[in-house]
Amino acid sequence: MSEPTDFLLAVEALTVSFDGFKAVDDLSFYVDPGEIRVIIGPNGAGKTTALDLICGKTRATSGSIRFRGKELTDMKEHEIVHAGVGRKFQNPTIYEDLSVFENLEVSFPRGRSVFGALVFKRDAEVRERVAEIAEMIFLTDHLEDRAEYLSHGQKQWLEIGMLLIQDPELLMLDEPVAGMSGSERIKTAELLHKIIEGRSVIVIEHDMKFVEDIAHKVTVLHQGRVISEGSMAHVQADPKVVEVYLGH
Amino acid sequence: MTSMLNPLKKTELVGFLVVAAVILLILPAITDAFRLNMVGKYLTYAFVAVGLVLCWGSAGILSLGQGIFFGLGGYCMAMFLKLESSTPEATSIQSTPGIPDFMDWNQITELPWFWEPFHSLTFTMLAVILVPAILAFVIGFAMFTRRVGGVYFAIITQAIAAILTILIIGQQGYTGGVNGITDLRSLLGWDIRTDSAKTILYFVNAVLLLAVIALSLLVRHSKLGRILVALRDKEDRVRFSGYDVAAFKIFVFCFAAAISGIGGAMFTLQVGFMSPTFVGIVPSIEMVIFCAVGGRYSLIGAVYGTLLVNWGKTTFSESFPELWLFAMGALFIAVVMAFPNGLAGIWNSHVQPLVKRLSKRTGERQAAPAETPAAIAE
Numbered sequence: 001m002s003e004p005t006d007f008l009l010a011v012e013a014l015t016v017s018f019d020g021f022k023a024v025d026d027l028s029f030y031v032d033p034g035e036i037r038v039i040i041g042p043n044g045a046g047k048t049t050a051l052d053l054i055c056g057k058t059r060a061t062s063g064s065i066r067f068r069g070k071e072l073t074d075m076k077e078h079e080i081v082h083a084g085v086g087r088k089f090q091n092p093t094i095y096e097d098l099s100v101f102e103n104l105e106v107s108f109p110r111g112r113s114v115f116g117a118l119v120f121k122r123d124a125e126v127r128e129r130v131a132e133i134a135e136m137i138f139l140t141d142h143l144e145d146r147a148e149y150l151s152h153g154q155k156q157w158l159e160i161g162m163l164l165i166q167d168p169e170l171l172m173l174d175e176p177v178a179g180m181s182g183s184e185r186i187k188t189a190e191l192l193h194k195i196i197e198g199r200s201v202i203v204i205e206h207d208m209k210f211v212e213d214i215a216h217k218v219t220v221l222h223q224g225r226v227i228s229e230g231s232m233a234h235v236q237a238d239p240k241v242v243e244v245y246l247g248h
Numbered sequence: 249m250t251s252m253l254n255p256l257k258k259t260e261l262v263g264f265l266v267v268a269a270v271i272l273l274i275l276p277a278i279t280d281a282f283r284l285n286m287v288g289k290y291l292t293y294a295f296v297a298v299g300l301v302l303c304w305g306s307a308g309i310l311s312l313g314q315g316i317f318f319g320l321g322g323y324c325m326a327m328f329l330k331l332e333s334s335t336p337e338a339t340s341i342q343s344t345p346g347i348p349d350f351m352d353w354n355q356i357t358e359l360p361w362f363w364e365p366f367h368s369l370t371f372t373m374l375a376v377i378l379v380p381a382i383l384a385f386v387i388g389f390a391m392f393t394r395r396v397g398g399v400y401f402a403i404i405t406q407a408i409a410a411i412l413t414i415l416i417i418g419q420q421g422y423t424g425g426v427n428g429i430t431d432l433r434s435l436l437g438w439d440i441r442t443d444s445a446k447t448i449l450y451f452v453n454a455v456l457l458l459a460v461i462a463l464s465l466l467v468r469h470s471k472l473g474r475i476l477v478a479l480r481d482k483e484d485r486v487r488f489s490g491y492d493v494a495a496f497k498i499f500v501f502c503f504a505a506a507i508s509g510i511g512g513a514m515f516t517l518q519v520g521f522m523s524p525t526f527v528g529i530v531p532s533i534e535m536v537i538f539c540a541v542g543g544r545y546s547l548i549g550a551v552y553g554t555l556l557v558n559w560g561k562t563t564f565s566e567s568f569p570e571l572w573l574f575a576m577g578a579l580f581i582a583v584v585m586a587f588p589n590g591l592a593g594i595w596n597s598h599v600q601p602l603v604k605r606l607s608k609r610t611g612e613r614q615a616a617p618a619e620t621p622a623a624i625a626e
């Protein structure tokens with residue numbers, strides 16, 4: 001079970017059942033270091049649930065999730081984060097009552113214990129890192145703004161920034177461009193290409209143009225199972241995929 | 249709402265100095281010894297309200313059982329004072345001299361083991377803080393690691409307050425029952441019933457309260473304070489940013505409990521007794537109202553809210569005692585519906601802009617906003 005592996009993430013036979021309904025059913029897939037993997041599939045296919053399982057929000061009924069060879073299924077949520085897994089939620093989830101600066105600062109991976117947070121100092125390192133991330137996510141001019149007042153697209157970027165500042169090895173993004181304008185999508189694709197350096201990304205997305213633009217490999221889910229996997233061209237040509245998803 | 253972001257640290261400092269002046273200078277100057285003692289009693293509730301600002305205002309954890317911690321602190325102090333007044337000489341007419349009178353009335357012939365350590369003032373002072381904090385830890389650990397929150401948490405704290413009251417009343421021989429622990433006279437030989445002692449205790453209480461507020465301001469301006477606001481808003485985001493959310497909630501709940509305990513102990517010292525009426529459901533809810541009226545996001549507001557509501561209570565219940573509870577309920581609803589940020593909110597959204605406009609007109613422009621954003625404050 002625990003022999004070393006080249007995969008960054010190995011999901012094997014993962015199953016979760018909600019009162020008998022298997023939202024994710026015997027799911028297996030593998031993510032390489034430095035890979036952008038896109039998961040697509042119709043509504044209710046189990047895409048979000050799969051991410052929930054990886055980050056510990058939902059507990060698996062059976063199966064295994066290994067991250068750099070370490071089993072995640074019995075770890076606590078914050079321990080999974082410490083191991084190097086970051087996750088963006090489907091709806092922008094940011095702290096509306098705090099400023100953009102503070103949103104990023106709270107996400108800075110130092111002072112994570114109660115005592116550590118009490119004595120945490122906003123030093124040059126923190127400021128520089130926040131400034132650096134803010135520039136990446138196009139929010140340099142909004143650092144002092146209350147996050148509540150950002151546009152939908154900016155909130156999505158902010159949440160991505162809050163993950164980037166933690167420098168996770170695996171970044172999981174649930175529909176990062178949903179509700180974004182055309183120009184925002186282009187900028188987001190640009191952002192994803194920039195952040196891929198030294199990490200892997202799993203993206204759930206419905207926007208096929210966007211998927212084509214960023215994906216190294218695509219996994220298609222349907223009713224909790226993988227029905228196709230491979231390059232974008234490969235899955236697009238797969239009749240099963242056309243039937244349940246792309247044909248619509 | 250904009251006023252909740254980037255408050256000038258300066259305004260907070262000014263607010264602190266003003267409240268310090270009010271309770272250290274103005275109130276003592278305009279009230280007689282009797283009234284000052286009453287104000288001192290009110291200010292002991294402000295400890296609880298300040299704790300609620302952190303717990304409920306910052307972190308969104310509404311406890312309807314803060315009377316538990318106020319009461320425990322108060323009882324710890326009362327036990328020490330009672331033992332001091334129960335010397336064998338003073339109690340020579342009892343069948344067992346040397347134990348508190350109510351124990352003797354209840355046919356108890358030996359001091360219970362858990363009373364023994366309260367012969368020591370050092371132990372007592374530690375217990376005033378630690379007993380409430382430890383109970384809060386137990387409750388917090390049981391609830392927050394199981395992700396119990398919101399209304400359920402509020403109801404459970406309420407139930408615990410009820411249970412503790414019943415326990416205290418039922419165990420008359422150990423606790424003094426419904427009358428509480430009364431007839432407390434001296435602290436290390438110093439008579440606490442005289443006017444001068446009460447005045448001194450008023451100032452001790454005031455300084456302790458200011459220290460607690462200053463400490464709370466530090467906590468709120470730390471990263472921990474911002475994490476509390478963050479988890480009030482998006483608990484999952486905090487959890488999936490690598491924080492053990494339960495630990496932070498337990499911390500703030502224990503902190504609030506510990507300072508409530510100090511308030512309770514100061515109450516006992518100034519009023520000369522402690523009874524179950526300050527532990528149960530009604531006082532616990534009243535304390536939440538003090539905090540809501542002051543503004544649940546404002547540490548300073550908590551003090552004014554407490555003073556105002558208690559002043560209202562005293563005035564009102566002198567004339568219409570039976571109506572007070574209804575008035576209190578109405579006040580709470582009115583505040584929550586119309587002024588969710590309480591007095592502090594009214595101040596920030598109505599008075600402060602006016603002051604700013606006036607000072608702008610006189611030419612001296614306000615300093616630019618603080619160079620760094622700070623967590624939400626008043």
Ligand SMILES: Nc1ncnc2c1ncn2[C@@H]1O[C@H](COP(=O)(O)OP(=O)(O)OP(=O)(O)O)[C@@H](O)[C@H]1O
Nearest residue numbers: 018021023041042043044045046047048049050090
């Ligand atoms: N906690 C839960 N309890 C019961 N059913 C659940 C739970 N979470 C998800 N489901 C169900 O599991 C299925 C998969 O949901 P999921 O959110 O993973 O879909 P998705 O692929 O992300 O869809 P979308 O594209 O709409 O976001 C749905 O039918 C959903 O109703």
Ligand SMILES: [Mg+2]
Nearest residue numbers: 047048049090
């Ligand atoms: Mg989804």
